[in-house]
């Protein structure tokens with residue numbers, strides 16, 4: 001039997017705390033100069049339980065960093081027109097430097113609603129980086145506001161001393177909010193990038209070419225050992241709430257902390273990467289406590305950057 005390797009865990013909570021702490025003096029300097037704190041408007045439509053948690057964390061992190069965070073709620077039955085009117089109000093507001101509309105929107109708003117909302121947000125206040133102008137600038141390598149999750153992952157790699165340039169990076173997932181911008185940012189940092197998706201044949205062997213493997217799929221434990229090159233850095237973006245015992249028992253060993261958390265709460269958030277990958281990878285991000293906290297830290301950074309740019 002070969003020796004079992006245990007991947008170094010990348011502590012996203014600690015890295016995010018460093019980024020947030022470093023932003024505080026700049027937030028104070030802005031507040032002193034402008035006579036008001038940087039302002040972030042967060043719009044939450046309906047009562048999706050996962051969104052409630054994400055938004056609560058964003059509001060708290062923003063307030064802790066000294067931002068003014070304005071949570072605007074709309075009922076689940078709100079129409080797309082009502083939401084667009086609220087976005088228009090936030091676009092015109094002097095006090096709101098950043099605007100974020102929490103996804104997903106209720107299905108009743110219809111297909112394409114999210115894109116219509118992204119299109120409606122003032123690009124200078126688009127702290128999620130989803131407006132087509134910002135997406136275009138991202139592709140050209142001159143974005144001012146970049147999507148928070150992929151840019152948080154780049155920060156995480158840099159701060160963990162993991163080289164990107166010249167390495168082969170494989171991204172599984174091609175969504176507008178994670179997979180595509182992730183691929184662009186890795187390319188800009190001189191990685192050779194392969195993007196995979198549900199129609200990629202021979203996915204495990206393609207993934208196993210990656211020195212850096214980013215999994216942004218939304219399927220608990222999908223990425224097993226055969227997807228991973230020995231010593232690779234594996235970034236687990238997936239966050240799927242799991243409520244069924246069989247899935248938890250399939251993924252996590254008896255007596256493990258995750259099983260205990262499930263027994264206590266009846267639900268846990270699970271990543272895309274199977275726990276056994278820790279025996280093969282060189283470095284790995286945990287779920288929770290990996291990419292998630294970075295996403296929030298980068299949202300604060302983007303809000304500050306948007307506020308500073310609007311003042312100039």
Ligand code: NAP
Nearest residue numbers: 149173174175178197198216217218237238239291292295
């Ligand atoms: P998404 O829009 O549903 O996209 C999922 C991607 O995975 C798609 O490109 C899809 O391919 C691909 N995929 C699905 N099944 C596959 C399979 N069997 N083989 C290969 N590829 C497959 O999801 P997303 O918004 O990018 O989010 C992905 C995950 O990240 C979710 O769990 C989400 O909750 C999580 N997330 C976490 C954070 C954070 O801060 N931690 C932030 C954002 C998202 P096709 O395009 O071919 O359908």
